[in-house]
Amino acid sequence: MITLFHSPRSRSTRIVALLQELDALEAVGIEIVTIPRMDGSGGRDPRNPHPDGKVPLLVHDGVQVWESSAIIAYLADLFPQAGLGIPAGDPQRGPYLSWLAWYAGVVEPVLTLKAVGVDHPALARTFRTEAEIEARLSEALTDRPYLLGDRFTAADLLLHSPYAWFGKPGRPVIDAWVERCMDRPGARFAAEFDARHPAD
Template sequence: MLTLYHSPRSRSTRVVALLKELNALDAVNIEVVTIPRQDGSGERDPKNPHHDGKVPFLVHDGVEIWESSAIMLYLADLFPDAGLNIPQGDAKRGSYLSWFAWYSGVMEPVMVLEAANLTHPFIEATFRGSLEMKQHLIKHLTDQPFLTGNEYTAADLLVHSPYSWFGKPGDPVIDAWLDRCMARPASIYATEFDNKLMSQ
């Protein structure tokens, strides 16, 4: 049994989009929970087993998986027929895995620190900066439509997702990639799914 703990308009929204892409919504129980939010609203939900009270959190037959990168890698491999993963043995598997690690280790910290107006040479030396992050994306998207080539994968879904909150960076190469990702039916579905939850 698969259970996703989800809160609307949060980091778990991208996992709902992935489940739609994987045609796996019928295989997963989505448990809606509350979370503390940056504006002071919300609260930790006793129904949520995540150790920090956050989302997303996935439980598969009693096994707990946390952090968006791990959950999305896990689900894409669990439902390979959708073609959202790059399987073991494929030459592009290493690049595909690297995007998940880069998102967690570089991209999200850089974007959060930038949004908080926090700068320091130690931070920039550790994570790189916004400019380097954008240059890395441009390098990989200039001659191909998606991060690992011609096919959209779960890596594209994860890496493009924070721009839904922060907005497009204004670079034509990155913005065109974001348009391709955001126009996918699964992304639209996840937004509508959350809007219905918020209106209840």
């Protein structure tokens, strides 16, 4: 049994999108839970087994998988027929895993700190800057539609997600990539799903 603990319009929305892209919605149950929101609304849900009361959380036969990048890699490997992951032994496996880790270790901290107005030279030296992130993405997307070439992967699904949330950065090559990702069936399904299941 596989269950995704999800709160609408949160970081777990991208996992709902992934489930649709993987054609895994019949195999994975979605449990709607509440979470504490940045605006002070919501609250910790006793039905949510996440140790921090957050989402997303995937539970597979009693085993917990947490953090978006880990869940995305796990699910893409679990449902390989969709072709959103890169299997072990493929030359692109290393870059694929690196993009997933880079998101968690660099992109999300930098964009979150910017959103809350925190800036310090030590943070820039540790995590890089928004400009460096955009330069890296622009370089990767030059002359190809997706991060790993012509094929949309779970790395694109994860990496584009903060721009779908916060807004496109205004760099044409990145903006076009974000639009391509937002126009995917998974992104459209997740938006419709969340609209039918508003957050408490």
